[in-house]
Amino acid sequence: MSRRVAAPLPVALNRESADPLPRQLADSVRSAVHRGALTAGERLPSTRALAADLGVARGVVADAFDQLIAEGWLTGVRGSGTFVAAGLRGSIADGASRAADVAAPANIGRPAIRLDTGTPWLDERLRAGWSRAWRTVAAARMPAGYPDPRGLPELRAAIADHISRHRGLACAAGEVLVTAGTAHGLALALEAMPSGPVAVEDPGYRAAVATIASSGRSVVDVPVDQEGIDVESLAAAADDVRAVYVTPAHQHPLGFAMSAGRRVALIAEARRRGAAMIEDDYDSEFRYDVAPLPALAQLDPERVIYLGTASKTLGPGLRVGWLVATAAFVDDVGGRRDARHDAPPWPAQRALLSMLDDGYLTRLVRSARRQYATRSQVVQSALAPFGELSGGAAGMYATLSLTRSTAARVARRALADGVEVPLLADYCRTARRGGLVIGYGGVSDVDFASALNIVVRELRAESAGR
Amino acid sequence: MSRRVAAPLPVALNRESADPLPRQLADSVRSAVHRGALTAGERLPSTRALAADLGVARGVVADAFDQLIAEGWLTGVRGSGTFVAAGLRGSIADGASRAADVAAPANIGRPAIRLDTGTPWLDERLRAGWSRAWRTVAAARMPAGYPDPRGLPELRAAIADHISRHRGLACAAGEVLVTAGTAHGLALALEAMPSGPVAVEDPGYRAAVATIASSGRSVVDVPVDQEGIDVESLAAAADDVRAVYVTPAHQHPLGFAMSAGRRVALIAEARRRGAAMIEDDYDSEFRYDVAPLPALAQLDPERVIYLGTASKTLGPGLRVGWLVATAAFVDDVGGRRDARHDAPPWPAQRALLSMLDDGYLTRLVRSARRQYATRSQVVQSALAPFGELSGGAAGMYATLSLTRSTAARVARRALADGVEVPLLADYCRTARRGGLVIGYGGVSDVDFASALNIVVRELRAESAGR
Numbered sequence: 001m002s003r004r005v006a007a008p009l010p011v012a013l014n015r016e017s018a019d020p021l022p023r024q025l026a027d028s029v030r031s032a033v034h035r036g037a038l039t040a041g042e043r044l045p046s047t048r049a050l051a052a053d054l055g056v057a058r059g060v061v062a063d064a065f066d067q068l069i070a071e072g073w074l075t076g077v078r079g080s081g082t083f084v085a086a087g088l089r090g091s092i093a094d095g096a097s098r099a100a101d102v103a104a105p106a107n108i109g110r111p112a113i114r115l116d117t118g119t120p121w122l123d124e125r126l127r128a129g130w131s132r133a134w135r136t137v138a139a140a141r142m143p144a145g146y147p148d149p150r151g152l153p154e155l156r157a158a159i160a161d162h163i164s165r166h167r168g169l170a171c172a173a174g175e176v177l178v179t180a181g182t183a184h185g186l187a188l189a190l191e192a193m194p195s196g197p198v199a200v201e202d203p204g205y206r207a208a209v210a211t212i213a214s215s216g217r218s219v220v221d222v223p224v225d226q227e228g229i230d231v232e233s234l235a236a237a238a239d240d241v242r243a244v245y246v247t248p249a250h251q252h253p254l255g256f257a258m259s260a261g262r263r264v265a266l267i268a269e270a271r272r273r274g275a276a277m278i279e280d281d282y283d284s285e286f287r288y289d290v291a292p293l294p295a296l297a298q299l300d301p302e303r304v305i306y307l308g309t310a311s312k313t314l315g316p317g318l319r320v321g322w323l324v325a326t327a328a329f330v331d332d333v334g335g336r337r338d339a340r341h342d343a344p345p346w347p348a349q350r351a352l353l354s355m356l357d358d359g360y361l362t363r364l365v366r367s368a369r370r371q372y373a374t375r376s377q378v379v380q381s382a383l384a385p386f387g388e389l390s391g392g393a394a395g396m397y398a399t400l401s402l403t404r405s406t407a408a409r410v411a412r413r414a415l416a417d418g419v420e421v422p423l424l425a426d427y428c429r430t431a432r433r434g435g436l437v438i439g440y441g442g443v444s445d446v447d448f449a450s451a452l453n454i455v456v457r458e459l460r461a462e463s464a465g466r
Numbered sequence: 467m468s469r470r471v472a473a474p475l476p477v478a479l480n481r482e483s484a485d486p487l488p489r490q491l492a493d494s495v496r497s498a499v500h501r502g503a504l505t506a507g508e509r510l511p512s513t514r515a516l517a518a519d520l521g522v523a524r525g526v527v528a529d530a531f532d533q534l535i536a537e538g539w540l541t542g543v544r545g546s547g548t549f550v551a552a553g554l555r556g557s558i559a560d561g562a563s564r565a566a567d568v569a570a571p572a573n574i575g576r577p578a579i580r581l582d583t584g585t586p587w588l589d590e591r592l593r594a595g596w597s598r599a600w601r602t603v604a605a606a607r608m609p610a611g612y613p614d615p616r617g618l619p620e621l622r623a624a625i626a627d628h629i630s631r632h633r634g635l636a637c638a639a640g641e642v643l644v645t646a647g648t649a650h651g652l653a654l655a656l657e658a659m660p661s662g663p664v665a666v667e668d669p670g671y672r673a674a675v676a677t678i679a680s681s682g683r684s685v686v687d688v689p690v691d692q693e694g695i696d697v698e699s700l701a702a703a704a705d706d707v708r709a710v711y712v713t714p715a716h717q718h719p720l721g722f723a724m725s726a727g728r729r730v731a732l733i734a735e736a737r738r739r740g741a742a743m744i745e746d747d748y749d750s751e752f753r754y755d756v757a758p759l760p761a762l763a764q765l766d767p768e769r770v771i772y773l774g775t776a777s778k779t780l781g782p783g784l785r786v787g788w789l790v791a792t793a794a795f796v797d798d799v800g801g802r803r804d805a806r807h808d809a810p811p812w813p814a815q816r817a818l819l820s821m822l823d824d825g826y827l828t829r830l831v832r833s834a835r836r837q838y839a840t841r842s843q844v845v846q847s848a849l850a851p852f853g854e855l856s857g858g859a860a861g862m863y864a865t866l867s868l869t870r871s872t873a874a875r876v877a878r879r880a881l882a883d884g885v886e887v888p889l890l891a892d893y894c895r896t897a898r899r900g901g902l903v904i905g906y907g908g909v910s911d912v913d914f915a916s917a918l919n920i921v922v923r924e925l926r927a928e929s930a931g932r
Contacts, residue, residue, distance in 0.1 A: 011550040072646045085555060085649070114611075116611070117565060118611075118612070119611050120610075120699065122610075130604070130605075130608075131604040133604075134601070134603045134604035134813065135600070135601065135604045136598050137598040137603075138596070138598075138599075138604065140595065140599045140785045142596075142780075142781050142784065142906045143783060144585045144588075144781060144783075145580075145582070145584075145585050145781075145783070146584070146782045147782070147783050180806070180807060180808045180811075181807045181808075183805065183806055184806050184807055184808050187805070187806045187808075197752040207804065207805070207807065210804060211805045211806060213805070214657070214802065214805040214806075216682070230515070255779065258666070266570035291890060313609075314609060315606075315608050315905065316611060316612045316613070316811070317608045317609060317610075317611070317612070317613050317806075317809070317811065317812035317813075318608065318811050318813065319613075319808070319810065319811040319812075320811070336680065338673065339673070339675060339676040339677045339679070339680040340646070340649055340650050340653045340677060340680070341646060341647045341649040341650055341651065341782075342646045342647075342653075342808055343647075343785065343786070343810065344784070344785065345783065345784050345785040345786070345810065345811060345814040346783035347600065347783075347786075347814060347817065348811040348813060348814060349785065351813065364516065366771075411559050412927070442610045452738045
């Protein structure tokens with residue numbers, strides 16, 4: 001990236017205004033980026049130089065910069081200065097068209113920005129890969145007849161390869177079943193498993209609980225701590241619990257990785273009670289601190305049914321995911337599937353095959369990983385003052401622990417300003433945790449910055465009010 | 467179509483051969499079409515002229531022509547002569563590549579030709595429409611987030627329009643839910659309906675029975691006659707039967723249309739017992755005798771859940787269909803769908819929208835209707851000597867009634883020659899009907915002709931043996 005020192009900033013501060021000076025300065029810089037007077041990669045003057053330039057205390061500039069970094073407009077690189085963040089100009093256009101959507105009658109009442117945990121950021125610079133995949137479908141003939149209920153053979157092989165490269169989980173094409181995503185994979189797996197209640201993490205992934213409940217099974221809630229599902233509580237559950245649904249790579253929604261010790265204990269407990277484990281590995285392509293721990297499925301391939309998805313890399317609209325288990329289980333699930341005929345469409349499978357084959361998906365993952373790592377840092381620096389943060393080392397969301405009432409007030413006020421933030425309480429069934437789950441995948445840089453700004457403002461108001 | 471009288475046929479008959487003269491003549495004509503010496507639309511000499519030409523009895527030529535018409539190589543138009551059938555040259559290439567597939571190791575043991583009832587014929591001349599639709603997807607951005615579980619709003623509106631034009635069933639976009647096909651639509655409908663057994667037609671559609679059984683409900687078999695489901699038998703069923711699954715437009719697999727009187731009686735019975743009706747209208751775009759009767763859903767829109775599919779027009783690999791019911795029911799089904807996240811992929815929905823919008827689907831239906839009408843005639847003339855035929859007035863299959871043992875022997879021998887023909891017995895649960903279900907959609911002209919030829923040969927052998 002080419003970087004040049006910015007010309008003297010086009011800033012006019014009004015000392016008579018009721019607005020504090022740091023906010024005035026932040027507003028000026030934000031608006032300069034907005035109208036293109038400051039562009040991506042430009043280096044800003046040092047706080048010392050700018051303070052001297054404007055005739056204000058250095059703390060005023062430092063506060064303004066901190067705010068803008070928290071909002072994502074600027075990035076601070078320790079030891080080498082402060083820069084205008086990349087990718088903002090394209091995002092401003094995105095923001096404008098989104099605003100136009102919201103203004104349309106059909107969208108009245110819908111929040112302008114949703115910080116949800118399930119929508120990925122897609123690097124627009126890689127768009128050609130998407131087009132290439134669908135042009136392959138356009139040029140192909142769809143095979144006559146019903147597709148193999150286990151999925152296209154070539155796609156199953158490509159997914160096996162993808163999982164082994166990205167997750168170190170060695171598996172064969174015959175052990176892969178193509179699904180419509182992790183919730184669908186869970187539903188299919190449950191149909192092929194002995195009846196009885198299913199143990200889940202609490203707090204946990206809401207869609208999975210809904211899937212289990214709609215399969216007619218009861219749900220047994222097991223508490224979670226920083227190491228993962230509480231195996232002692234699981235051991236105390238009734239004997240007829242023969243299935244456990246877990247998110248070891250990135251506990252949903254607390255964001256912890258299950259520790260190695262806990263994995264061993266969980267497998268021992270599952271063996272003791274003759275239970276199967278369902279491992280939902282929904283976003284494990286994205287990890288920013290250390291290499292991910294091996295999948296649970298690697299430790300006990302006979303007992304673990306592994307679920308993955310393209311929803312977190314290509315978007316949930318594609319509705320393609322995978323289930324990895326023994327070939328016998330995969331064939332059994334495939335056989336049952338005839339009753340619904342709900343194997344993913346051939347074109348969607350063919351397109352994903354092309355995206356895997358030509359490296360598009362790998363490039364998309366690599367680029368999103370960089371973006372999330374940056375956003376995770378921004379969330380960390382913006383929210384750490386207000387409570388304990390977890391989950392930022394992986395995936396596309398972080399969870400801020402707060403009291404339930406504080407979280408509810410902040411979420412309500414943010415919503416009034418057009419920002420929807422999920423409450424941790426909504427992921428709890430018997431657990432009594434409070435907090436906010438800040439998803440930062442499916443938003444543009446500008447939306448991310450403004451939404452985070454609003455959340456920070458409300459958190460500040462809470463701190464001040466206490 | 468340009469038609470010219472064929473030059474004297476390049477035929478040499480060998481009177482010393484053990485092969486009967488009609489077969490020798492048929493072989494010569496078939497091979498002339500194969501190598502292009504006779505081309506589509508060419509008129510053949512009259513039986514009288516050709517017999518004189520070759521110095522054989524007129525019956526020899528008539529027999530040979532009958533055989534070739536039965537095989538689909540020739541078409542006989544009453545009063546205007548005999549012609550080489552259209553579309554044979556392209557199909558010969560298809561046949562060759564299929565043969566290559568079958569020779570590949572992975573395909574050993576798979577029948578060369580499947581006369582199944584569920585695969586459509588697609589007019590290759592219209593291919594550009596398919597490509598256009600997927601290029602639209604290639605150029606589009608997939609919306610972020612999970613798709614509306616009821617389907618894309620624009621697609622729901624386009625389907626409502628399609629159904630009202632092709633089926634005269636007036637409905638609004640809000641009454642349409644996008645599914646993965648009729649079996650999937652049935653599964654979704656059952657989830658939203660009160661529990662209890664479901665009455666089905668016997669013989670009936672096997673996938674529907676599997677869907678009902680896998681939903682945990684019991685299946686109540688109701689006999690079928692030429693007018694449709696036997697309403698008196700239904701009236702005798704237990705009171706807790708509150709749902710009836712029927713195929714009124716084209717009873718699967720017998721092929722009768724439900725009579726108007728029976729429709730009225732069925733609705734009266736459903737009202738009496740407070741039951742819902744599920745109308746599977748799987749192939750009603752294709753009707754060759756008279757305009758189709760209005761959908762059952764038109765007679766009682768509050769009580770009938772209507773299911774349709776693109777599988778029978780675009781192919782089952784697309785996995786898109788629709789359910790039409792009250793808006794309240796559609797919204798309820800959409801809400802439940804969150805538990806599986808199995809709405810069709812956005813790209814498949816977007817592509818179907820394009821195919822509906824630009825008239826591709828309508829052109830495909832029109833062309834396939836012509837093709838099926840011709841094939842239906844061919845089947846009629848080839849198989850009528852062997853038993854009662856039903857179902858040829860619509861759709862893409864006809865059913866030949868035979869004793870169960872005759873049907874089983876013919877099917878077994880045909881399979882040994884690489885042709886798979888479904889047995890009527892396989893669609894029966896308590897009914898004791900025998901016969902063959904001859905699907906003529908998903909095959910090339912040449913495969914259709916050879917498969918029919920083999921079935922006719924085995925039926926002849928049966929007649930001779932008796």
